Amino acid sequence: MVKQVLQIKDLSSGYGKVTVLRDINFQIVENEVVAVLGSNGAGKTTLLKTISKLISPFTGEIIFEGQNIASYPPYLVAQAGIAHVPEGGKLFVNMTVYENLLMGIYRNRKKVKEDILEEIYEIFPILRERKNQLARTLSGGEKQMLSIGRGLASQPKFIMLDEPSQGLAPKLVDEIYQKLSILKKRGITILLIEQNINYALQFAERGYVLENGRIVMEGESKELLNSEHIKKHYLGI
Ligand SMILES: Nc1ncnc2c1ncn2[C@@H]1O[C@H](COP(=O)(O)OP(=O)(O)O)[C@@H](O)[C@H]1O
Numbered sequence: 001m002v003k004q005v006l007q008i009k010d011l012s013s014g015y016g017k018v019t020v021l022r023d024i025n026f027q028i029v030e031n032e033v034v035a036v037l038g039s040n041g042a043g044k045t046t047l048l049k050t051i052s053k054l055i056s057p058f059t060g061e062i063i064f065e066g067q068n069i070a071s072y073p074p075y076l077v078a079q080a081g082i083a084h085v086p087e088g089g090k091l092f093v094n095m096t097v098y099e100n101l102l103m104g105i106y107r108n109r110k111k112v113k114e115d116i117l118e119e120i121y122e123i124f125p126i127l128r129e130r131k132n133q134l135a136r137t138l139s140g141g142e143k144q145m146l147s148i149g150r151g152l153a154s155q156p157k158f159i160m161l162d163e164p165s166q167g168l169a170p171k172l173v174d175e176i177y178q179k180l181s182i183l184k185k186r187g188i189t190i191l192l193i194e195q196n197i198n199y200a201l202q203f204a205e206r207g208y209v210l211e212n213g214r215i216v217m218e219g220e221s222k223e224l225l226n227s228e229h230i231k232k233h234y235l236g237i
């Protein structure tokens with residue numbers, strides 16, 4: 001049976017008195033990869049911040065594994081099993097790789113710290129090599145891997161990635177996506193935000209298109225790639 005992981009119902013959200021997201025309805029099932037696409041300023045980051053509760057929704061429901069988490073504080077959202085890998089990584093640059101990874105671990109996890117780190121190093125061997133280096137000395141690709149690794153340290157069931165390919169050369173983008181496919185194989189459900197539509201729709205099974213804070217299209221990746229609207233407005237063909 002298909003199990004719902006996240007359902008968002010009639011959500012609106014924003015900053016202070018400014019509404020950014022309106023009438024958002026969205027769902028993702030277990031082990032699915034779903035992309036949210038949209039140009040700069042469309043509200044993609046605001047959507048992730050609302051789910052992880054860095055900002056509070058104005059109205060609507062956020063149902064995660066059957067519970068409405070719309071009023072949870074951020075640490076309870078994380079404890080429920082949601083990880084948010086923020087735009088630009090947001091690392092602690094003057095801490096080591098190892099210390100950054102530790103920041104992602106919750107004390108009440110059943111697994112011991114060393115086992116969790118071992119799993120992360122298996123996916124990202126470079127982080128093991130660099131574990132005693134300060135985060136600021138890492139390359140762009142390594143920083144992105146560290147922020148994904150830190151997200152994994154909370155042992156999430158569901159991970160949200162805000163533009164993981166941003167600023168990276170194509171070869172590194174391929175490498176990041178290879179890593180993401182390992183996460184999928186391990187049963188983690190993935191919500192991916194991307195401006196690079198080709199990458200996103202190759203990796204995701206389905207996508208939503210966000211424009212001016214509203215979802216204007218949704219569909220299977222193939223459908224979206226073939227749609228005239230996407231071709232004209234996002235792919236320039
Ligand atoms: N901290 C903030 N305070 C006020 N407005 C914001 C803030 N962050 C983003 N916005 C506004 O919200 C809208 C959506 O931004 P954002 O979610 O960052 O878009 P995207 O991630 O799709 O580029 C933009 O109009 C932006 O100016």
Ligand SMILES: [Mg+2]
Nearest residue numbers: 044045046087
């Ligand atoms: Mg953004």
